[in-house]
Amino acid sequence: MNRSIFLSVIFHIIVISLTAISFPYMIKKPIDLPPIISIELIQISDITNIPYAPKAKKILEKIKKEKERVVSEQAPPKIVKKEKPDAIPLPKDAKKKKKIKTKKQNPKKIESEIKQVSEFEKKELFDPDQIAALIDKSKVETAETMRKSDKLTQSQDKNFVTLGLTLSEEDALKAQIFGCWSIPLGLPYNENLLVRIKLKLKTDGTVIKSEILDHVRMNTPGQGFYKVLAESALRAIRLCQPLRVPTTGYDRWKDLQLNFDANEMLKG
């Protein structure tokens, strides 16, 4: 009995080991992935990296200056004057008060929006002195959050590894390659006109290595057009380089796969 269990275990180990070794991806060098950090809430603005709004920047700088000025002059009584408890509220004042109420709710919203970052980041992001700047200025608030989050490269970069490129980063890269790719117009558009090219990039976006994934089709009889298509895609990459890649997070885009598909364009 024991002997058969022992033999069974040995046999299973051999089979599992062989299976594991024979998997092609086992011999590939694994991509160095940092651990995944869970995200509670993601806003599209965070994913797309909307550029830091210049208007918001101006407002924040203005507020910052005002804050400094206020600190140096030490003049807080202004706020106290506005909120006299014994003053009879006129209709206009009542409206103002309502506004103040809503203003008070805003910090809570901000708190929820920055849940995506770690506790460590929260401390940096949450600045009570800037509450005024965040009131009724949703754009400013988003921009500020992004600016802050840009500083926190370590943890957020790790998040991006799982997300890939942001939409804006992807769009920038696409737009660049669109301009470089001269589609050969004589291709038979009822055929599969997809060329997949794997790239290895330098940090500045220069291509170190390019590999056509379906290179077997290049020499397949009746697929002569594929060679023309693949060459045009390679020309586009060479013409475009250095590619417009993000300045940070090299690990997430050092290996890229570009899928050139001429079908959509040629079919119209």
Add this chain to the structure above:
Amino acid sequence: MKNILLLIFLLVVFFTKSSFALIEIDITRGNLNPLPVAVSPLYVESKSSEALKELKVGSEISKIIETNLLRSGLFNPLEEDSFVQKPDIAHLKPRFEDWKLIKAQALITGKINIDDDKLRVEFRLWDVLAAKEMMALAFTTVPNNWRRIAHIITDKVYQRLTGEEGYFDTRIIYVSEKGPKNQRIKKLAIMDQDGANTKYLTLGNELVLTPRFNPTNQMVTYMSYFRNLPRVYLLDIETGVQEVVGEFPGMTFAPRFSPDGKKIIMSFAKDGNSDIFTMNLETRVVEKITEHPAIDTSPSYSPDGKYICFNSDRSGFQQIYKMRSDGSDVKRITFGQGIYGTPVWSPRGDLIAFTKMYKGRFYIGVMRTDGSGERLLTENYYQEAPSWSPNGRVLIFYRETKSGSQGEGFSATLWSIDLTGYNERLIETLTDASDPSWSSLLSK
């Protein structure tokens, strides 16, 4: 043991996940800008007395290649003044970095020599960005054939860079017209696709109409009126031999070859009604294809020979119809406003070109073979008779100008337009010209 298995399982899952982390970006758009090409003049190896003559031929060949590429609308030949490398060195080993500087993406170099009355032309096509040779060929022929060499080289370059056959080593047959509008002398004429080497095939004594090339060889069919009787002729361009296929009573229209060249399809009026007929060129048997009281004209075969498109007024207005080659399964395919005519099936089989008249203006357009996706490529006062280039990418047609009451100011010219509709070009002819037909590739 369980732990080991769990570990192995986790490793498998981890590595699998890693392999999916590669970022993929779909590129579904590109530009349709002409590709910048540098055509370096062909250089002459020897420095003999013949060299000067060869040099001239060499630069002429380069110019023709340049012009062909430019006229295709797909290439932008760069100015020779900007070239930074001598032709002989460029032909052996181009300095790609220098060619990149002038924004060239492809480079054509070559050399030429004449030995024992034989012209030898060698050319190479280089991918400047990849810094590699894409193609190298040499041609030997009689010196008088140098223009054809230029066209053949253009075809090879065009095919290598666009993925489709070229159309430069081809000829166009057309009706040459001279004289006042009401007394036109019409001759059958043939020329290279770029307008060079014009030759007249008839004397102009009889009215000639609608010449059409056989898609398989250099045979032409056309109509001519002999003693006011319409006759359909066959003409072998290589030998000049001409024969009458038959005399047909009443109005006869537009004879055209079947894709295999063994039949002629045409329409003629019998008993006062115009229908479509085919004639087997071997047996001379005439077969009626349509049987309808309406006027059916301008038939054209699909390249596989299975279908025929034609125009008919059976719906009340002239529209385009499609049927099987035996005349069955007739379907109307155009439903747009205006009058449709002269349908011609593309050699690629994907499109039908047509002439449309709408609100007094004439349009040349294309549509899918089911009538969908109509695109009007060009509009003018009067234009018609589109004919496809052998690769199905360019159309040639003729255009007439408005004339005065005495026929003054009248002209008929040949034009070409590609499928984008943006590359419209005048084809220069020695006289006024109409009814063009494009041949298949001569070097096929």
